[in-house]
Amino acid sequence: MNRTFILVLAWGSGISGMQALIPHDIYCPYCGEVIEILIDNSVPAQQYIEDCQVCCRPITIKTKLTRRGELEVAVSHENEV
Numbered sequence: 001m002n003r004t005f006i007l008v009l010a011w012g013s014g015i016s017g018m019q020a021l022i023p024h025d026i027y028c029p030y031c032g033e034v035i036e037i038l039i040d041n042s043v044p045a046q047q048y049i050e051d052c053q054v055c056c057r058p059i060t061i062k063t064k065l066t067r068r069g070e071l072e073v074a075v076s077h078e079n080e081v
């Protein structure tokens with residue numbers, strides 16, 4: 001529940017010009033396991049593919065900084081997009 005809030009704080013501390021990789025837990029859309037990813041806070045919106053550390057299938061990860069300064073993270077199957 002507090003995950004977004006924590007991310008917002010981390011993002012704010014990165015605005016001073018320092019690039020940082022923020023750890024964030026996601027659920028694999030294939031096997032449902034929790035995976036930790038690192039989000040680059042210097043990019044306001046990005047999309048990339050990362051292989052699941054458990055089942056090794058490619059997960060499409062989309063991150064977006066909203067106008068309210070919140071970081072949204074969406075994960076989907078490779079074929080969904």
Ligand SMILES: [Zn+2]
Pocket residue numbers: 028029030031032033052053054055056057
């Ligand atoms: Zn998986």
